[in-house]
């Protein structure tokens with residue numbers, strides 16, 4: 001069966017050009033980049049080249065890039081590093097709609113004595129800067145927020161957030177896992193101290209990510225050991241993954257305009273669904289949103305049932321985030337937005353990529369109405 | 385230039401069969417294993433299959449395997465998990481010859497109030513069990529030792545160590561990064577609670593590893609976030625890497641006898657060098673040693689100079705461990721063994737693999753005497 | 769991804785006995801429905817029974833379900849299982865039988881079959897005019913926040 005992949009916020013296809021770039025490092029160039037011999041040295045050069053490619057996408061310096069194994073490691077590392085850098089401050093500000101790998105670290109830190117403020121969001125998923133300002137104090141060590149939300153695509157005003165954080169001397173970390181490659185970034189002129197990204201969200205493979213650490217930021221590594229990544233992340237490097245991430249960053253820069261096309265297709269999908277199916281709504285902000293994401297709630301029915309129905313036709317979509325999809329809880333993001341129960345459970349996310357075609361969008365527009373109709377016919381609430 | 389790769393303790397070549405097994409997960413099977421749809425589900429099954437392959441090599445249960453990003457992450461995680469599991473105990477026992485990723489964690493823990501005993505080794509690199517027993521107390525939380533040393537190949541008597549640790553109720557962690565695939569393991573009948581391994585040391589790619597966690601062991605994850613690895617290691621899985629590690633484990637089991645051949649070639653190399661070059665010695669244990677490793681000290685000259693001379697002919701060897709090779713300090717392992725200064729600085733390691741051929745050994749045997757002779761001619765100490 | 773059996777998927781894609789039963793004027797026949805869950809919880813089941821008053825037998829059973837794949841398949845399975853049974857016999861149908869009929873359910877989804885059993889109880893007790901005793905959800909962590917099933921309850925019902 002042909003797959004129609006509308007789940008690009010969960011993970012993306014490795015670009016064939018990326019695969020081609022990484023392959024030699026799974027074949028003849030297998031040396032250890034830390035080795036003395038030139039066989040290892042050439043591998044070390046490939047890592048440096050990837051570092052430059054990624055730095056260029058972010059508007060950062062090469063030395064500000066630390067390669068990691070995933071977004072989760074990046075977020076865990078960044079939060080702990082920021083706190084270690086300011087042992088005299090004991091407050092953290094984040095939002096209610098962060099990814100589990102930020103929220104769970106924060107919960108753990110609360111047990112260790114930190115006070116964490118979880119900023120609320122409005123019904124469009126947007127935070128309120130006055131709430132942030134009210135929460136900031138001289139003992140705020142860290143403000144950590146996403147750039148773009150994985151479930152709704154809602155984009156936070158990171159520079160405004162950062163400016164406020166800075167005015168209280170707090171470190172500012174941004175989880176940009178969903179944003180890198182989709183939204184512009186120029187870290188040189190930014191308020192961001194630490195920024196997390198993950199390769200598999202931008203057409204590099206799973207198992208590689210990076211952390212941007214502003215030059216001069218007092219950093220403490222999470223993984224201790226050898227001198228890799230200038231002592232900021234020990235462990236033999238995922239060389240092929242790093243080379244892939246570098247190439248993916250270069251391609252993201254080249255394809256940047258294609259996000260406009262993605263957005264057109266996303267809008268066509270979104271408007272098509274709203275037009276042909278009754279009792280549904282977009283969960284998220286009308287304009288402050290990733291170009292590739294739409295989260296739509298269908299009244300009276302349940303998300304998993306919709307997903308499994310789509311699955312029958314090879315259409316991949318999701319509810320909640322991939323890594324909590326095993327859980328039975330409705331999305332914490334949609335709950336924080338105050339989405340009514342009638343819609344909460346029936347919300348699903350379609351996330352597009354540069355590979356998405358108009359034909360795929362049209363196919364989903366054709367499949368969805370009968371699926372929703374069938375499930376509503378089974379539901380006891382439909383007729384109420 | 386043809387590469388003669390005698391640096392397999394630094395990293396190994398990816399087996400072409402391993403590459404073939406992982407490639408589909410960098411191509412058409414790019415789904416997220418946590419996704420609801422069957423496109424992701426099939427990827428999740430591939431991870432389960434790899435888990436079984438690795439469990440089988442270790443004599444473990446599938447559920448005891450936690451995939452990680454490298455040996456360093458495994459060691460960092462294991463040590464912290466073992467301590468978190470026993471908050472009422474504050475002593476750690478390790479050895480002076482551990483890898484940097486164990487030693488640096490221990491040093492950090494000392495700052496946090498833990499008392500760490502670093503067991504000494506004799507001139508063959510072997511520890512003394514009576515020293516271990518004397519160090520054990522009722523407040524020892526953890527004994528962490530390597531199975532085999534990366535620099536010398538010296539093998540520790542892990543089951544004896546484990547039995548002693550258990551008799552004091554301490555957790556037992558083994559850094560088996562250099563041992564897996566080279567030495568037999570049967571965790572079912574072992575005293576080991578936690579065991580670390582790294583894919584790139586056994587012909588899988590860099591960027592993937594695993595931690596064995598004995599069933600029933602109270603585990604605390606280092607990386608917090610989503611539900612991956614049953615909540616024991618958050619972060620989207622390095623799917624291709626995991627599939628590769630599974631296949632590499634299966635191949636290691638098949639190739640197990642080839643370690644005898646490796647040992648024959650290693651012995652031929654070692655004996656050849658000792659026979660043709662004066663003033664040199666093997667650093668390590670005569671018998672309790674990995675089949676693939678020889679570390680030889682050449683008096684009066686400096687290791688880097690030897691390595692660079694070999695490099696000229698495409699021969700890859702190393703001094704110290706790869707990830708500390710940037711440092712100028714002589715090896716902490718050889719120093720702990722009390723290797724005299726005259727030899728310490730001129731020690732290099734040759735580490736073989738199942739790809740090593742007799743012709744390669746002979747070529748190195750031919751190259752080495754003139755290299756050593758030339759360097760000694762330059763050295764002021766030669767004539768002393 | 770949930771590991772659903774073919775039977776679960778079949779009853780999800782082609783559910784049997786879906787819908788309501790119209791009120792019946794015929795003498796000797798009663799129509800009743802029982803309901804559990806709510807839209808707030810994310811799962812709800814309305815089970816409709818047509819009962820032959822003299823023989824106490826279930827002539828027809830239909831369901832309306834708001835919920836996941838397992839909930840829909842379990843509801844459908846339940847209606848198949850109880851058709852033709854006397855009410856007393858139907859009360860003995862356990863959620864395990866529902867799960868078995870489906871060839872098993874993923875562990876985390878076992879509670880979806882509990883809902884069927886409860887809706888059946890609700891319908892029969894309503895027909896018989898019995899006040900339903902509400903199980904005290906004393907100890908036990910909530911594992912299905914959606915409609916308040918505790919781990920204890922699942923064990924109690926499933927084993």
Ligand SMILES: Cc1ncc(COP(=O)(O)O)c(C=O)c1O
Nearest residue numbers: 235236454455456483534561582
């Ligand atoms: C004994 C030992 N432990 C741990 C490691 C660290 O493994 P990795 O480089 O995969 O992080 C290595 C190798 O580098 C090693 O030789």
Ligand SMILES: Cc1ncc(COP(=O)(O)O)c(C=O)c1O
Nearest residue numbers: 070071072099150177198619620
């Ligand atoms: C916003 C956000 N942060 C962090 C992560 C975690 O990244 P990874 O899965 O690479 O660990 C994800 C995706 O899973 C994400 O969407």
Ligand code: FES
Nearest residue numbers: 686688711712713
């Ligand atoms: S003189 Fe070169 S390392 Fe000391």
Ligand code: FES
Nearest residue numbers: 811836839880914
């Ligand atoms: S009924 Fe299926 S998840 Fe709650």
